[in-house]
Amino acid sequence: MLTKDQKDFFDENGYLMVEDAVTPEQLARLREITAAFIDASRAVSESNDVYDLDAGHGPGNPRLTRIKIPHKQDPYFWEVLRNSAMTQVLNDLLGPDTTILTSKLNTKAPGGGRAVEWHQDWAFYPHTNDDLLAFGLMLEDVDHDNGPLMVIPGTHKGPILSHDANGVFAGAIDPDDPLFERDKAVTLTGKAGSMTVHHARILHGSAPNVSDRPRFILFYELACADAWPILGSNSYFHALGQRKFWDDLQDRTVTGAPCLTPRLEQVPVRMPLPPAPDTGSIFKTQESAGAKSAFSKG
Ligand SMILES: O=C(O)CCC(=O)C(=O)O
Numbered sequence: 561m562l563t564k565d566q567k568d569f570f571d572e573n574g575y576l577m578v579e580d581a582v583t584p585e586q587l588a589r590l591r592e593i594t595a596a597f598i599d600a601s602r603a604v605s606e607s608n609d610v611y612d613l614d615a616g617h618g619p620g621n622p623r624l625t626r627i628k629i630p631h632k633q634d635p636y637f638w639e640v641l642r643n644s645a646m647t648q649v650l651n652d653l654l655g656p657d658t659t660i661l662t663s664k665l666n667t668k669a670p671g672g673g674r675a676v677e678w679h680q681d682w683a684f685y686p687h688t689n690d691d692l693l694a695f696g697l698m699l700e701d702v703d704h705d706n707g708p709l710m711v712i713p714g715t716h717k718g719p720i721l722s723h724d725a726n727g728v729f730a731g732a733i734d735p736d737d738p739l740f741e742r743d744k745a746v747t748l749t750g751k752a753g754s755m756t757v758h759h760a761r762i763l764h765g766s767a768p769n770v771s772d773r774p775r776f777i778l779f780y781e782l783a784c785a786d787a788w789p790i791l792g793s794n795s796y797f798h799a800l801g802q803r804k805f806w807d808d809l810q811d812r813t814v815t816g817a818p819c820l821t822p823r824l825e826q827v828p829v830r831m832p833l834p835p836a837p838d839t840g841s842i843f844k845t846q847e848s849a850g851a852k853s854a855f856s857k858g
Contacts, residue, residue, distance in 0.1 A: 562578075567652060570757060570759070574713060575757060575758045577757075578649055578756075579753070580754070581695075581697055581753060582645065582646065582753055584753070587699065587753045593634050597665075605617075610627060611626070612627075612844070614843075625674045626667060627667065628664060631660065641695075641814060646695060646697070646755065649695070654693065654783070656815060657786070658816060659809070659814060660783075661792070664841075668774065670706075671770075672768050675707070675765070675767050675855040676766045677732035677851050678742075678854050679732050679763070680762065681760040685791070685795060687788060688822040689784070690759070690827050692759070693760060694757070695780045696755060696779050697778040698751070699752060699778055700774060701752050702749050703749050707768055707770075709747075709777065710765055711763065712740075721734075721737055722737065726850045728835060729849070730836055731832075734852055736852070742854070760781075760783075768855060786819040786823040791832065836848045
């Protein structure tokens with residue numbers, strides 16, 4: 561259970577590090593399943609509903625940016641969210657009724673695995689209130705060299721910066737935006753089994769993996785059940801239609817029950833439109849929109 565100091569820290573700064581978010585047994589099983597997925601990607605030559613491929617991927621050298629929606633690919637990714645220390649952290653921060661928006665296992669292959677340009681998750685999926693956060697469970701140790709998550713503390717209470725480039729929603733801020741205070745960035749490193757928590761409005765990003773070790777972070781994006789989506793780029797559930805949406809809403813309940821009376825708060829909302837040419841993942845959105853990189857050397 562989180563202490564009052566940890567909760568206050570999250571409220572104030574918009575992020576938190578939690579150690580031992582899963583047991584060693586749970587971690588071992590998650591790694592095993594992940595390794596099997598990566599192995600199976602050898603037979604895949606184009607990004608699809610499961611894999612987002614990185615440049616250089618091939619049968620002899622699997623290089624992925626992402627395993628998409630892992631909790632839909634293998635039930636263990638769902639089970640662990642509902643039966644671990646993560647579950648308690650979720651209830652401590654969002655209350656008893658919680659829902660999942662999406663999940664992703666972001667992988668950075670050794671020697672150059674892809675950067676995630678600076679952004680605010682909220683820009684992708686505005687809701688009726690901002691009781692939304694993401695967990696990032698480290699499946700391997702994460703240090704300064706293998707592309708750790710970085711956050712700018714306190715920005716969850718500030719404006720939503722423009723995420724547009726070349727006339728479309730690019731899913732990344734302009735690194736030259738005067739509101740972007742990069743010198744305030746905090747780097748979130750930790751041992752395998754540790755977990756980052758970041759608020760949906762906090763500015764965050766991560767550099768390429770320059771080490772010889774992979775980086776695997778399993779992200780769950782979660783909300784209080786009374787936060788209803790206004791729109792969401794990349795959220796499959798917007799395309800379901802009412803009946804399937806209803807069924808899916810039950811399936812997405814992590815703890816407690818769905819809430820049919822959205823809580824409406826005064827939150828900054830700008831629709832993530834028009835879409836980038838390729839919205840298959842954040843990597844594809846940022847790349848296809850021509851988002852300016854904060855990490856490229858040139
Ligand atoms: O993988 C990372 O380092 C960051 C991931 C992220 O922010 C995202 O996928 O929205």
